[in-house]
Amino acid sequence: MKVLLSKPGLDGHDVGVKVLAYGLIDAGFEVVYTGLRKSIEEIVSMAIENKVDTIGLSILSGTHLVLAERMKEVMTENNLDIPWFVGGNVPAQDVEKLEAIGANKAFATSTKVAEVVAYFNEIKVKV
Amino acid sequence: MSEVKTKITAEDLGVKKVYLESGIEVDPIYTADDVEDSSIKHEMPGEYPFTRGIHSTMYRKRPFTIRQYAGFASPEETNERFQFLIANGQSGLNVAFDLPTQCGLDSDDPRALGEVGRVGMTVDTLDDFEIAFKNIDLDKITVSMTINGTAIIAIAMYIAMAEKAGYDISSLRGTAQNDILKEFIGRGTWIFPVDKSVKLVVDTIEYCAKHVPKYSPVSVCGYHIRESGANPIQEMAYAFCIAKAYTDGALSRGIDIDDFASRLSFNFDIYGNLFEQIAKFRGGRRLWAKIIREDYGAKNDKSCWLRMIAGGGGGGLTKEQPENNIVRSAYYALISALSGTQTMALCSYDEAYTIPTEHSAEISLRTMQIMIHEMGICDTVDPLGGSYYVESLTDTFEKKIKEEMLTVDKWGGIVNAVATGKIQESVSKQAYEREMGMQTGKVDKVGVNIFTREEENKEVEFHPYNQEAADNQVEKLKRIKASRDNDKVQACLAAVKSGAENDENLMPSIIAAVKEYATVGEIVQAMKDVYGEFEEPIFF
CATH class of the missing domain: 3.20.20.240 (Methylmalonyl-CoA mutase)
Incomplete structure (x- = not known):
């Protein structure tokens, strides 16, 4: 399974997303990383270009709800129907909100790498 | 023995x-x-x-100085805080800037959506500096600015504001973080290619050494490098290599080592x-x-x-x-x-x-x-x-x-x-190993993998986003763009661009541009037209 990990918005905190990238690679996933400060449009077009199976958004600045709304719009505009998820600094109370917007899953702050890997192994069967 | x-x-x-x-x-x-x-x-x-x-x-x-970090969303709030501190006998303040300002985007840029004023003060034009420092005696306070990618503009604005207010800039004090090399390793507010980014830091050093000798234009940060995964040896080694790069640049402009080195300071991490x-x-x-x-x-x-x-x-x-x-x-x-x-x-x-x-x-x-x-x-x-x-x-x-x-x-x-990306790759790999060491119990962490107890649910909280303040900032920017002398602004931006093309020190042309209320975004764009942008090396 091919995963696009992305950094939308202006937030430069990338330790977490890189740690997850290594974790997923070690667990046998193929990872494509966007690098910092990408617009949602750029992220979605990278996803299409690279034919990935899922997209992860890493957001630590608090703009996750705004960016998730935009993600939903751009995915629809591009007729892209693959699961996407949100991680970073996400308050537990926003997990449901993000999932209601359209994220397949949102990982609250302090989620362990093993839990994320387990989630991917689970959706891998379905994709 | x-x-x-x-x-x-x-x-x-x-x-x-x-x-x-x-x-x-x-x-x-x-x-x-x-x-x-x-x-x-x-x-x-x-x-x-x-x-x-x-x-x-x-x-x-004299004991060490205590300086806690704090950010205030608007120039008005920053000004209030300054007034309060001075009234209470304090003499220094850190200014944190929001991400659009740090990344060289104006408040009305679509990429600034949801970020205006979120993590610090918004700056579009010199007007914001003039509000933040209104009725403040710059001789009595030292201002420390946590800014890197657009530090040359922030320093230019500080100097321009002081000059316009009638201060003798040769006695102006203050500090800027202005350590762009560590931004490529951690923190991430780089804009231009690495060599051009270093050139801009050296421009500030050269200008300050000649005209604002009491100003400390650079604080080299091992801190963010360590937070990105470097071990303590690497933290110091990379910071020293970075400091040497700026030093070499300063010397190549004919500055004496003794005129520059004593103005250099460092910021390190402890855990x-x-x-x-x-x-x-x-x-x-x-x-x-x-x-x-x-x-x-x-x-x-x-x-x-x-x-x-x-x-x-x-x-x-x-x-x-x-x-x-x-x-x-x-x-x-x-x-x-x-x-x-x-x-x-x-x-x-x-x-x-x-x-x-x-x-x-x-x-x-x-x-x-x-x-x-x-x-x-x-x-x-x-x-x-x-x-x-x-x-x-x-x-x-x-x-x-x-x-x-x-x-x-x-x-x-x-x-x-x-x-x-050589350094980024090695420190992020270490960050992964350290994190996995903690998650698998190889590295002891009290409360995390040993001596744990049932955790009560602690909610992660953010400052609520102030959309009204952001909208006001955008409105103000519109007003300023309408009322400034736009011919002069264009001429100043052209001067910044030709300065970049001819490899001149950009401080004088940026100071001239900010005095005409050219925006941070416009000045950055003029430089981008010549320098291009950094392409982040991806190693996955």
Whole structure:
């Protein structure tokens, strides 16, 4: 399974997303990383270009709800129907909100790498 | 004294081997033999190479400065805070900027959506500086600006504002972080390619050395490099390589080493093993002094000083059992003081998951005050000097940092190592290994993987986004763009562009542009037209 990990918005905190990238690679996933400060449009077009199976958004600045709304719009505009998820600094109370917007899953702050890997192994069967 | 030097190893005593995070093996017992060859026996605090501290009297004369970090969303709030501080007898303030300002985007840029004023003060034009510093006597306050990618513009605005208000800029004080090389490793607010980014830093150094000599234009940060996954040896080595890159740039502009080096300061991180951090600072301080004197030929002792702010790092704090962070921060403060820091700052214990309350910020302040006033930390200079273990480890650190700097040389120097992503790749791999070590229990972390208890659900909190303030900022920007002399602005932006094309120092043309209320975004775009943008190396 091919995963696009992305950094939308202006937030430069990338330790977490890189740690997850290594974790997923070690667990046998193929990872494509966007690098910092990408617009949602750029992220979605990278996803299409690279034919990935899922997209992860890493957001630590608090703009996750705004960016998730935009993600939903751009995915629809591009007729892209693959699961996407949100991680970073996400308050537990926003997990449901993000999932209601359209994220397949949102990982609250302090989620362990093993839990994320387990989630991917689970959706891998379905994709 | 024994004829043959003895080293007492873990095997001798039948105990387990112990390694520091930096990979250095720690012996179970240290003796006089371990410091037999150390230069420390002949060293005094305040004397070259300053292992024991940069001043002979250190905290006996004056304790370290306490400077906590804080951000205020608007220029108006910043101004209120300044007025309050001055009324209460304080003389310094850190200014944090929002991400659009740090990344060179105006408030009305679509990419600034949801970010205007979120993590600090918004700046579009000189007008914002003029509001923030209204009725403030710049001779009475020192302003420290945490900005990097657009530091040259922020410094230009500070100088332009002071000039317009009638100050003699040759006596203007203040500091800017302005360490772009570490932004490529951690923190991420780079804009231009690495070599052009360094050129802009050197422009500020050259301009300040000639016109604003009391201003400190650069604070080199090991802090963010360590938070990104570097071990303590790498933290110091990479910071020194970065400082050398700026120094080389300054010298190439004909600035004397003694006119520049004494204005350079450092920002370092503290978490992890207590003795390892202390040795890192003592060994690092000795090495830096030697680099400046032996490699650069500085004559003035002051040039050789490693002046630093060393504070408790967020990297050591946990969301689990957060009150434990109060204890951790007290140890970090102790490490900082035992290492002879000039300035100290601590994170609040609840910072990992929420907005620090006034109460938690007060605990950080009291932690440092208790140490100064109750623990006798200021009584004697370099109280650990002469400890067999600390001195032996200090010597080892000096050697290891030097070796790590040679590794960077082998990668083609710091600019190349950063441009190709070599350093980013190695520190992020280490961050992964460290995180997995903690998650699998290989690295002990109290409350996280040992001595855990059922956690109550602590909600992660953010400051609510102030959409109204953001809208007001955009409106104001519109008004300013309509009322300024746009022909002059265009001429100034063209001058910035031609300055960039002709490799001139851009400070004068940027100062002229900001005086005509050219925006941060417009000036950055003029430079981007010539320099292009940094392409982040991806190593997955």
